[in-house]
Amino acid sequence: MSIHRTALVTGGMGCLGEAIAKALHDAGHRVLLTHSPGKENVESWLASRAQSGYHFTAYPADVTNYDSCAACAELIRANGQDVDILVNNAGITRDATLRKLSPVDWNAVLRSNLDSVFNMSKPFCEGMVERGWGRIVNISSVNGSKGAFGQSNYSAAKAGIYGFTKSLALEVARKGVTVNAVSPGYLDSPMVLKVPKEVLESQVITQIPVGRLGQAWEIAALVAFICSEAAGFMTGANVAMNGGQHMY
Structure with a gap:
C-alpha cells in the first residue's frame, strides 16, 4: 500500500521539474514547487495544470540564497505542511570554454546547481530525521561524470x-532518510x-547508443521510484539514465 506524503520539487515549472x-x-503525493521570485504567470501556469488534474502549490525561492530557502521552508511549515520528499532539480547553464568563461558565469552556475542543493536540503533534512522518514533526490547530469566541452562550470557543479x-546519505541513513542522485543524459x-x-x-x-534523446517522463518515473517506500534500501547512489552514452 502506498503512503501519500508531501513532496517539494525545486525548479518545478521547468521541463524536467514539471x-x-x-x-x-x-503516485498520490501532495506536490509543492519552487520558482524564482518575481517569475511571471505563475498562477496561470498552475491553473492550466489544474485543468489537467494536476494540483500543485508554488512557492517563491531563490535557490542560490540560503536565507531565501530558509524563508521558503518556514512558509511551508506555517501552512501546515512537512516536506517528506525533496527533489533538488533547479539549475542553469552558462556554457563557455575556460578561456572565455567569466567569474560571473562560473559563480552563477555553481550557486544555482550546487549551492542550491545545500540551501534547500538543510532546512528540510532535520524535519525528515525527526519524523524518521525522508527522501532527498539530487538531479545531477551525465556531464558531471564524463565532462563536456565548454561546461567546466556545469560539470564541476x-x-x-x-x-x-x-556524505549526507551516510549521516542520515539510520534515521530513515535516503539521499540519492540521478544523472540524466541529453x-x-x-x-x-x-x-x-x-x-x-x-x-x-550519434553518441547515444539507443539513438535518441531521452524523455523527461522517463527520468521522472525513475525519481518517483527512488522516492517510494520500495526504494528504502537504496541510498548514496548515483543512478545514470543516459541511453548508454556514458557507462560506469
Whole structure:
C-alpha cells in the first residue's frame, strides 16, 4: 500500500521539474514547487495544470540564497505542511570554454546547481530525521561524470552533487532518510533543443547508443521510484539514465 506524503520539487515549472512533479502527483503525493521570485504567470501556469488534474502549490525561492530557502521552508511549515520528499532539480547553464568563461558565469552556475542543493536540503533534512522518514533526490547530469566541452562550470557543479549526496546519505541513513542522485543524459527539452539541429544530430545523438534523446517522463518515473517506500534500501547512489552514452 502506498503512503501519500508531501513532496517539494525545486525548479518545478521547468521541463524536467514539471515531469517529476507530475510523476509524484500520480503516485498520490501532495506536490509543492519552487520558482524564482518575481517569475511571471505563475498562477496561470498552475491553473492550466489544474485543468489537467494536476494540483500543485508554488512557492517563491531563490535557490542560490540560503536565507531565501530558509524563508521558503518556514512558509511551508506555517501552512501546515512537512516536506517528506525533496527533489533538488533547479539549475542553469552558462556554457563557455575556460578561456572565455567569466567569474560571473562560473559563480552563477555553481550557486544555482550546487549551492542550491545545500540551501534547500538543510532546512528540510532535520524535519525528515525527526519524523524518521525522508527522501532527498539530487538531479545531477551525465556531464558531471564524463565532462563536456565548454561546461567546466556545469560539470564541476554536477560532479559536486555526487560528493554531497554520498556524505549526507551516510549521516542520515539510520534515521530513515535516503539521499540519492540521478544523472540524466541529453533530454528532449528546451535546454537541449537550443543546440543547433545539425550539431545535435551529428555530435550528440550519434553518441547515444539507443539513438535518441531521452524523455523527461522517463527520468521522472525513475525519481518517483527512488522516492517510494520500495526504494528504502537504496541510498548514496548515483543512478545514470543516459541511453548508454556514458557507462560506469
